[in-house]
Amino acid sequence: MARGPIRVANFSGYLGDRFTAVDEAMAGDPVDVLVGDYLAEITLAALAARYQHDPTKGYVGYFLDQIRPHLAALAERGIKVVTNAGGFHPAGLATALRDLASHEGVQLRIAHIEGDNVAPDLPRLRAEGHRFEHLDTGQPLDSWGLEPIAANAYLGGWGIAAALAEGADIVVCGRATDASLAAGAAAWWHGWDRGDWTAMAGAVTAGHIIECGSQAVGGNFSGFTRIPDMTTPGFPIAEIAADGTSVITKHARDGGAVTVDTVTAQLVYEIQGPTYLNPDVTVHFDTLRLTALGRDRVGVGGATGSPPPPTTKVAAFAQLGFAIVDTVFVTAPDVDDKIELLCAQVGKDLPDGVDQLEFTRLGTAATDPESQWDATVAVRVAATARQREPLVRLGLARRLAGLYLQSIPGFFHDADAAPATKPKPRIDYWPALLPQEAVAHRAVLDDGRVVRIDPPADTAVSEQPRHPEPAAAPPATGTRSAALGSVAYARSGDKGGNCNVGVWVPDERSWPWLRQALSTEELRRLLPEVKDLDIVRHELPALRAVHFVLRGLLGTSASANTRVDQAGKAVGEYLRAKHLPIPEELLTSWEHDAAH
Structure with a gap:
């Protein structure tokens, strides 16, 4: 007999999302699984640099502080947790969670997912002929000119499903795809087979909708003025049925709203087109249908699925160099001339090794300003170099501060904002593909047992559809x-x-x-x-x-x-x-x- 819908609640859309989200989810409506996404590509880049500095870390410690007060309640209520907060060291986070649960006297089974970290295998994989061609340029990884400090393959949800089926209460992932956190939980709950393309496509769609936290509840939404109680918008819930259809909703006590438009906003966010590739299934968004079912309830149906691609995405990172940025303010009139002189003065006699000095004007001064701030524009100054030392010698903050009496009138810093004095690493990104059969996807259970996840038996290459341009612009009359x-x-x-x-x-x-x-x-x-x-x-x-x-x-x-x-x-x-x-x-x- 088919099981009822699984209720999956999100509590994080990125590293730095609202700290109290787990508290809110635990105090909200009943749910079966909590999912937390932390690993945007830009976040992975930052974690890669941190992991390079300290290999014992590399995971999101923030998550430990969020979950700590709720371990006993999770065990008592039987709520599962799935998160990619493991970052570059999911085994390390799983161990930290076990230590935390033991210290709190709570019995929880904690598993982690491995296989996404392919950085140690790059020499072997390249020797075997895997070229890791860049997804946009087609160039092989060997042409990058940088040495990767990290490389992670995107995993699907079947490792998560296997860990939950083995009794895990918390599943810690590294670079699983964002949508796979919810899709893997749904596959476990409903007992789907690997070939249940349509059901899995619906779950991936639901996972994509709720993966970015409050965005499905009115956050970051163009129509925010039409959304009630936006001071603290809540986090979304996906009710995923056995056939893969879903209802997107939220905790009734929280702010924001779930509407057809807030759901649409998330569906068109960070995609490459109507064909949405996932390691477990290819989802075709062009058949989706959204239906308003009542207050804060939107039905999602019509998603069609086909076999997944034979490859999965790999995100490689390498340190490109260093950067330092500062912002100053220029006051009207004659803003263009003032910025021109400022650029010439700051750019004079640059130290060798500074390869870029970029000035960006932000805003436009009012013609007849009502206040001083209406007459003010910001100028952002960014300098980059391959090595740290040229930027230290540049002394950008010093150089800008030294112009107060010899540059333009109406030029100032924000005196209460500390100037940037330390260059920060710049981490470059290389997206590529790797055959799924080359990825050792596995779930590691708390008793040490390993469940190996086979690559998909059926795969297919799917292209984005081609849509013709409009034949002509619409009439200008009326x-x-x-x-x-x-x-x-x-x-x-x-x-x-x-x-x-x-x-x-x-x-x-x-x-x-x-x-x-x-x-x-x-x-x-x-x-x-x-x-x-x-x-x-x-x-x-x-x-x-x-x-x-x-x-x-x-x-x-x-x-x-x-x-x-x-x-x-x-x-x-x-x-x-x-x-x-x-x-x-x-x-x-x-x-x-x-x-x-």
Whole structure:
């Protein structure tokens, strides 16, 4: 007999997410499994540097402090916990958890997942002919010119399912895919087989929706003004049924809201297109259907699955060099001339070895400012070098502070903000693929037994669909120039050196206009920064969304570029701020809905 839906509650979307989230989840509605995601690619880069310095660490100690007060309650209530807080040392975190539980006098079985760390195997794998070609450039890893300090293969959820089936109460993972935390738990709960593609596709979809914490409950949402009680939005829950369909909801006591649009925002976040690849299944988002089922309840159905790819992603990291950044302020008038002189003065007689000095102007001074701050713009100064010493000799903070009496009028620092004096490592990122059969995926139980996870028996190569560009721009008659955000929502994020942007409309009547208006050519016009980039465009009609991948906007990676918006999280809102001709009837309809 089919088991009822598993209730999976998220408590973390990244390293640094709200510390009290575990407390809130334990005090909220009943759930079966808690999942916590900590490992964004930019986080992995930081953990890689830390692990290199101290191999006994490399995991998220923050998680230990979060879970400590709840160990007894977890055991008493039978709630399972699955997390990728293991980072580069899941065995170390599992041991720390066992010690903590023993100290608290709590009986909990703790397992960890291994096999993602392929860094020690790189020499052998390369000797066997694995070239680790870069996913964007196609170049082999040997051409990088940097020595990897870490390399992690993305694991699926079957190791998690095996550990739970063996009685584990807490499962600690390293680089399992974000969605696999929930999908693995669902596969265990429902007893799915490896070939249950549609059910697993639905679970991966649900896992993707809840993986980023409060984002599915109104956090980081373009329509936040329409979401109640946003001071402290709660964390989401996925109720995943035996057929893979799900309902996304939240703890009733918490703030925020779950709506079709907050769920859509997460579905178009950090994807490469409608074909969503996971080590366990290939999910086809273009068949998804979202249904509003009531307050804070959105049904997710229609996900179709096919066999997973024969390969899995590998994230390699290497130290590219060092960087140091400082920010100063310039006051109108004559802002352009003032910044020009400031650049010349700071850039004079740079020490050998400083390979980049970048000035970024932030903001525009008002023409007739009402306050001093309306007349002020920030100037961010970033310097990079392969070695630390040239940046130490540069003395950026000293150099900037030395200009007070010999540079421009109206130039200052924030006196209460400590200037940057120590260069920080820059960690570069190399995304590649490795055959799944080359990854030794295994679950290690608390009694030392090892459950080996076979690679998938059936695989298939799936390409992203190709969607034609709109035949022509929509008619200009009956339109008014307005911000795209007047009728559309957006969400953007990082995928290595690429930035993805999903734009959608909540109103079915607006979809024909959006898909016709938002062509690649129009995107290049709206965003001059991307006009020379390779842009991939997709449509997801069931979500009323147009999706773009801006290849190379983030340089080689979010962790290594020197952009202020390093991971591209604000690109979607920037696009929404841009003006274009919008039909008057759509604007009127949106304004009417907002008023009511």
